Amino acid sequence: MGPIGVFDSGYGGLTILKDIKEKLPSYNFIYLGDNARAPYGTKSFDLVYKYTLQAVKDLFQRNCELVILACNTSSAKALRSIQQKDLQIIAPNKRVLGVIRPSTEIIGELTKSNSVGLLATQGTVTSNSYVIELKKFSPLTKIHQHACPLWVSLIENNKHCSISGKEIIKNDIEILLEKDSNMDLIVLGCTHYPIVKEYIQSIVPKHVNVISQGQIVADRLFDYLNRHKDIESRCSKESKILYLTTGDIDEFNDNASNYIGEQINSSHINLGT
Ligand code: DGL
Numbered sequence: 001m002g003p004i005g006v007f008d009s010g011y012g013g014l015t016i017l018k019d020i021k022e023k024l025p026s027y028n029f030i031y032l033g034d035n036a037r038a039p040y041g042t043k044s045f046d047l048v049y050k051y052t053l054q055a056v057k058d059l060f061q062r063n064c065e066l067v068i069l070a071c072n073t074s075s076a077k078a079l080r081s082i083q084q085k086d087l088q089i090i091a092p093n094k095r096v097l098g099v100i101r102p103s104t105e106i107i108g109e110l111t112k113s114n115s116v117g118l119l120a121t122q123g124t125v126t127s128n129s130y131v132i133e134l135k136k137f138s139p140l141t142k143i144h145q146h147a148c149p150l151w152v153s154l155i156e157n158n159k160h161c162s163i164s165g166k167e168i169i170k171n172d173i174e175i176l177l178e179k180d181s182n183m184d185l186i187v188l189g190c191t192h193y194p195i196v197k198e199y200i201q202s203i204v205p206k207h208v209n210v211i212s213q214g215q216i217v218a219d220r221l222f223d224y225l226n227r228h229k230d231i232e233s234r235c236s237k238e239s240k241i242l243y244l245t246t247g248d249i250d251e252f253n254d255n256a257s258n259y260i261g262e263q264i265n266s267s268h269i270n271l272g273t
Contacts, residue, residue, distance in 0.1 A: 041121020108138025
C-alpha cells in the first residue's frame with residue numbers, strides 16, 4: 001500500500017494536485033516539486049528524461065504504486081521511455097501516467113471552430129506531442145502551438161504579477177491569437193500556466209475559452225482507478241498529503257500554500273545530480 005505520487009518540475013503540478021485531491025479526497029498523495037532544477041521546458045530531452053526518472057524512482061522508493069507526471073514537459077519527453085523501457089526493470093507492477101493524453105482526448109469536444117491554440121514550454125512544443133496525440137482523437141482539429149519560454153521562470157520566481165511579467169504574457173498571447181482568428185479555445189499545456197489563467201482570460205476576446213488540465217486529469221484518474229482495481233487496491237486512503245521539494249522549504253511553503261489554498265509544511269530532498 002502507498003500514496004499516489006504527483007510530480008512536476010516545480011509549482012505547476014500543484015494546479016493538478018488541487019483538482020485531484022478534490023476529486024479523490026480519501027487518497028494519500030506525495031507531491032514532489034523539483035524546484036531546484038526548474039525550468040525543465042528549456043532543457044534537453046536527455047536531461048528531462050534523467051531528472052524525471054530520478055523523481056519517479058524516488059517516489060517508488062516512498063511506496064508510491066502510481067505516479068502522475070503532472071508536468072507536460074516530462075510527459076512529452078520522458079513518459080514513453082519510462083513506460084516502455086524502465087518500468088519493466090525497476091518496478092513492473094507500478095504505473096506512471098502523464099497529462100498530455102487525457103487532455104488531447106477531450107480537446108476536440110471543446111472547440112466549435114476546430115481551431116485550438118496551445119501554450120506550452122519550448123520542450124513540449126518541439127516534441128509535437130499534442131499535435132501527434134490530438135490527431136488520434138480529433139483529426140479535424142487544427143492546433144496552433146506557441147512556446148512561452150519565460151513563463152515558468154516568471155512563476156517559479158513569483159514575478160508573474162509584476163508589470164513586466166504581465167507584459168511578457170500579453171505579448172505571447174497576442175502572438176498565439178494572430179495565428180488564426182477562428183481560434184475559440186486556448187489550452188494551457190503547461191501545468192504552471194493555470195497560475196496566470198485569470199489574467200489570460202481577462203485579455204483574450206470573449207469568444208475564446210481558456211482551459212487548464214487539472215479537472216481533466218482528475219476525472220481521467222478517477223476513471224483509471226475504477227478500471228484498474230489492482231492498482232487502486234494498493235493506494236492508501238487516509239487523506240494525507242506529503243509535500244517534497246528539492247528547493248528552499250520556506251519559499252516552497254509560502255508559494256505552494258498560496259497556490260493550493262491551505263498551509264503546507266514541506267520537506268527538502270535531493271534527487272541526485
Ligand atoms: N509544469 C511543467 C509543464 O507542464 C513546466 C515545465 C518547466 O519546468 O519548464 O510543462
